Amino acid sequence: MREDALTAYLVEEQARFYRLAYSYLKDRDEALDAVQTAVCKALERQDTLKDPKAVRSWFYRMLVNVCLDMLRQKSRVIPFPESPETEGYEDPLPDDTLSRQVDALPEAMGTVIRLRFYEELSLNEISKITGENLSTVKSRLYAALKKLRISMEGALG
Numbered sequence: 001m002r003e004d005a006l007t008a009y010l011v012e013e014q015a016r017f018y019r020l021a022y023s024y025l026k027d028r029d030e031a032l033d034a035v036q037t038a039v040c041k042a043l044e045r046q047d048t049l050k051d052p053k054a055v056r057s058w059f060y061r062m063l064v065n066v067c068l069d070m071l072r073q074k075s076r077v078i079p080f081p082e083s084p085e086t087e088g089y090e091d092p093l094p095d096d097t098l099s100r101q102v103d104a105l106p107e108a109m110g111t112v113i114r115l116r117f118y119e120e121l122s123l124n125e126i127s128k129i130t131g132e133n134l135s136t137v138k139s140r141l142y143a144a145l146k147k148l149r150i151s152m153e154g155a156l157g
Helices: 003-012 014-025 028-044 052-076 098-104 107-118 123-130 134-156
Strands: none
Touching: 003 014, 003 028, 003 052, 014 028, 014 052, 014 107, 028 052, 052 107, 052 123, 098 107, 098 134, 107 123, 107 134, 123 134
């Protein structure tokens, strides 16, 4: 793929990339960092893209992997103990929003839900992005939807 075509694609779709990264990381700066890292990787590895028509799934795979790596690194960080002023205070909002329910899903299921419904990708594209076969993607999607339905029903009533 020519560098200017790749650059045009990356610039044109940057809002979508940010939205996906934010859905994983829940932090503006971390999402921007993830997109920037993925864009740099894409520009460095553009000669590995054999089929220019596959640029979308090729880049999304890079971006999802960067986000998952950042989440893994974040989970290794030991949180600083709470200060006495905030200790014992509960979040005033119950944990029942759909976004939080998606976050609570296992990583593989959450990825399928985000790519299918947030990014409106086809199941075939999701299969390419995740490196899983189509039947695995379908079963993860249906299992995730079932879990979401059950958790939302429990949260609402």
